[in-house]
Amino acid sequence: MSTDLEALFRAFNSTIGRQAMGDAEFGEIFRQMMAALVSFDYVVVFAYRGKERPIDLYSTFDPKEHIIFVTLYQAGPYLLDPFYHTAHGRHAGVFRMRELAPDRFFSSEYYRTYYVQTGLAEEIGFFVTAADDITIVLSLMRKEKTGPFPPAEFALLKKAEPLIATMVRHYWAGLGTRFDAQLHSRARGTRNRNAGESALQPAEAVWRDLNLTSRETAIVDLVLQGHSSESIGLKLNISTGTVKVHRRNVYRKLGISSQTQLLSLYLKNLS
The missing domain is CATH 3.30.450.80 (Transcription factor LuxR-like, autoinducer-binding domain)
Structure with a gap:
């Protein structure tokens, strides 16, 4: 045009x-x-x-x-x-x-x-x-x-x-x-639901109760973003084989067998 x-x-x-x-x-x-x-x-x-x-x-x-x-x-x-x-x-x-x-x-x-x-x-x-x-x-x-x-x-x-x-x-x-006001609103809502629980950002809360290590959490997040095992290895400075081992361990821990189930679990935990 x-x-x-x-x-x-x-x-x-x-x-x-x-x-x-x-x-x-x-x-x-x-x-x-x-x-x-x-x-x-x-x-x-x-x-x-x-x-x-x-x-x-x-x-x-x-x-x-x-x-x-x-x-x-x-x-x-x-x-x-x-x-x-x-x-x-x-x-x-x-x-x-x-x-x-x-x-x-x-x-x-x-x-x-x-x-x-x-x-x-x-x-x-x-x-x-x-x-x-x-x-x-x-x-x-x-x-x-x-x-x-x-x-x-x-x-x-x-x-x-x-x-x-x-x-x-x-x-x-x-x-x-405005971001501060949003955080305070979330914190008040969390306190109202459970006085003993602190407010967490969604990204911090997703995997907290699923017994994943910090390395496993990083790999899962990158998988869901659309990174291949090779790309994850380059980002985390580990071998592609190590990435695949961690992915298998995550799937076993979570009792799943596909990325479809992984995303479903992710979105469920976000809510």
Whole structure:
């Protein structure tokens, strides 16, 4: 598509002199700016901090789509998302999903069970690092029928990244207090359910009662993210054979025989 400079300048002009904007207002300006540059079907913006539940700042989904892309995602699948791991690693820039995905991501059980429900052909994200260990990810999504982003459009988004990052850090500053409020809310809820139990983040609680070692837990998490045994070995600096031995031991401990059962157990423990 050709760049709509008039629409781009109109959207940018609406920010002049504005010291603050709400989530929806700034999200809509971002959408308008991106629509002047490239074509896409959806926009969604999440803020990430550590292993905490991501905060949804803006999206363009209808109610049914919102359940899949936001509600279900926040319930736990985000922990297996390549975008989450890139944000957690504090990487900044513009990236395609396929650049970030592990080598077996598109054949993983997570992909087949959750990600295919999105019906996406491609997702591109602006990764903006901010204060308080927060990374804000602004995603542009295209459906299968629309197809992937052409190289020229991706190149254009990379050129826009410095401006977008500056605007995001200004208009979505101070998100740390919102994450703190979310943590306190979770802690109160846990105390109400069990006064003797401390609140844990989902990623910390998943395998706590299943008698897995720290090495086994690391391997299982990487398996579910979509890493092959070879990729896991490289990440953990151990041999492929050792990875396979640990995987067999995990399956035996958990009484399972497939990655489908492993993911099912994972999601069950998240809830």
